[in-house]
Amino acid sequence: MMDVCIVGGGAAGLCAAVLCARGGIRVTLLEALPRVGKKLLATGNGRCNLTNLHVSPECYRGDRALLSAVLGRFSPDDARAFFASLGLVTYADPEGRVYPRTEQAASVLDVLRLACGELGVRTLTGSPVERVTRDGKGFLVICEAQTLRADRVLIAAGGRAQSGFTGYELAKRLGHTVTPLTPALCAVPVDPQSVRALKGIRLRADVTLLSGDQAVRRTSGEVQFTERALSGICVFDLARDAVRLPDTTLSLDLLPDAADTLQMLCDRAAKMPTRAVEDFLAGLLPKRAATVLLRTAYPGALTDPVSALSPAALRTLAGLLRDWRFHPKGSAAWELAQVTSGGVPACELTDTLQSHVCPGLYFAGEIVDVDGDCGGFNLHWAWTSAFTVSQNIHAPI
Numbered sequence: 001m002m003d004v005c006i007v008g009g010g011a012a013g014l015c016a017a018v019l020c021a022r023g024g025i026r027v028t029l030l031e032a033l034p035r036v037g038k039k040l041l042a043t044g045n046g047r048c049n050l051t052n053l054h055v056s057p058e059c060y061r062g063d064r065a066l067l068s069a070v071l072g073r074f075s076p077d078d079a080r081a082f083f084a085s086l087g088l089v090t091y092a093d094p095e096g097r098v099y100p101r102t103e104q105a106a107s108v109l110d111v112l113r114l115a116c117g118e119l120g121v122r123t124l125t126g127s128p129v130e131r132v133t134r135d136g137k138g139f140l141v142i143c144e145a146q147t148l149r150a151d152r153v154l155i156a157a158g159g160r161a162q163s164g165f166t167g168y169e170l171a172k173r174l175g176h177t178v179t180p181l182t183p184a185l186c187a188v189p190v191d192p193q194s195v196r197a198l199k200g201i202r203l204r205a206d207v208t209l210l211s212g213d214q215a216v217r218r219t220s221g222e223v224q225f226t227e228r229a230l231s232g233i234c235v236f237d238l239a240r241d242a243v244r245l246p247d248t249t250l251s252l253d254l255l256p257d258a259a260d261t262l263q264m265l266c267d268r269a270a271k272m273p274t275r276a277v278e279d280f281l282a283g284l285l286p287k288r289a290a291t292v293l294l295r296t297a298y299p300g301a302l303t304d305p306v307s308a309l310s311p312a313a314l315r316t317l318a319g320l321l322r323d324w325r326f327h328p329k330g331s332a333a334w335e336l337a338q339v340t341s342g343g344v345p346a347c348e349l350t351d352t353l354q355s356h357v358c359p360g361l362y363f364a365g366e367i368v369d370v371d372g373d374c375g376g377f378n379l380h381w382a383w384t385s386a387f388t389v390s391q392n393i394h395a396p397i
């Protein structure tokens with residue numbers, strides 16, 4: 001019987017443990033923390049958005065060929081069927097995000113943990129793996145208290161985002177490189193001066209990330225302003241590139257459906273000439289957001305009548321409503337990031353996630369240089385990569 005050691009009892013490690021054990025492999029799961037699946041419990045605000053019906057390689061950053069191969073093996077329906085086989089009932093919301101019917105991430109962890117127990121997976125918690133070395137055709141997996149021998153090793157140790165332990169050093173010592181790591185799916189810190197007056201406001205907008213003058217990506221949704229950052233899912237999805245690319249700007253279009261914004265403002269001004277400038281955008285934007293924009297566009301007193309708004313001020317205001325710019329500043333916080341962008345590069349892996357550098361060694365989950373958008377895509381990557389490994393780990397080396 002083949003012995004497999006899995007480093008990391010998170011989403012990918014637990015899923016791989018179940019699937020390998022179902023395939024007749026003797027599995028030891030090593031988790032550094034006192035309990036498995038800590039991060040899983042925090043997912044989806046405690047509800048665990050475990051996959052998405054609209055999974056495709058375009059929802060991820062990473063090597064296209066690897067993504068197509070791995071995602072092609074385990075669809076969102078396969079993920080739901082896998083969890084159904086463990087007893088978990090799921091539902092999809094109108095956007096295709098899949099959650100457990102209980103709305104509790106703990107249910108996802110429970111069914112994985114129970115299956116591991118039922119299938120005889122040996123789970124060793126409080127066991128950070130310090131080193132993995134080659135031992136003939138197999139491996140030695142070294143923890144503080146013991147050394148285990150394994151025919152194959154799967155490193156599913158997650159990423160740097162919100163993690164105390166990682167597996168990057170283990171991978172490096174086995175000959176791998178790790179691409180630069182940046183926080184992803186997180187708020188984007190901007191010049192605090194530009195957002196201080198907006199703290200707490202939420203606005204619907206199309207958000208474009210620019211690098212220099214080049215539009216890199218556009219998302220839409222609710223933008224939330226914090227004391228020093230732009231937040232909200234549509235911003236999260238831009239965070240990795242906002243940090244990685246040079247000279248980036250976030251441009252907010254607050255009226256993406258308006259045909260002619262300047263004409264709309266001129267009509268509005270004509271209808272309410274005696275209203276104070278500070279109230280010109282009342283009903284269109286939250287008061288504090290309107291005040292910031294009006295102060296930028298109009299040099300006079302905000303108590304002036306709307307009739308005092310010059311054509312130039314209206315043009316500036318129209319421009320701001322369609323292209324309100326914020327400049328990322330400083331690095332996003334690892335402790336707020338949901339995932340890690342960067343990791344073990346695709347060029348060092350086969351399309352079954354086996355190491356080219358060290359045959360018999362496999363990787364799954366966030367440690368691989370793949371990261372997905374918000375919406376269940378990262379957990380889907382954890383399941384699909386675990387599935388891929390479990391189906392191929394028997395291969396002779």
Ligand SMILES: Cc1cc2nc3c(=O)[nH]c(=O)nc-3n(C[C@H](O)[C@H](O)[C@H](O)COP(=O)(O)OP(=O)(O)OC[C@H]3O[C@@H](n4cnc5c(N)ncnc54)[C@H](O)[C@@H]3O)c2cc1C
Pocket residue numbers: 007008009010011012013030031032033036037038039040042043044045048049050051127128129130156157158159161162163165166167337338339364365366367375376377378379380382
């Ligand atoms: C707040 C938050 C909310 C999220 N919500 C969602 C969501 O709703 N949907 C979604 O798709 N994604 C979500 N994610 C992302 C998702 O949680 C990760 O993509 C996923 O958990 C990655 O799975 P993994 O198994 O690779 O890593 P992890 O789940 O992080 O598991 C890795 C495990 O390995 C252990 N480990 C590390 N190093 C060692 C070592 N040397 N020895 C032994 N053990 C080790 C760690 O302690 C950890 O338990 C969220 C993330 C966060 C932080």
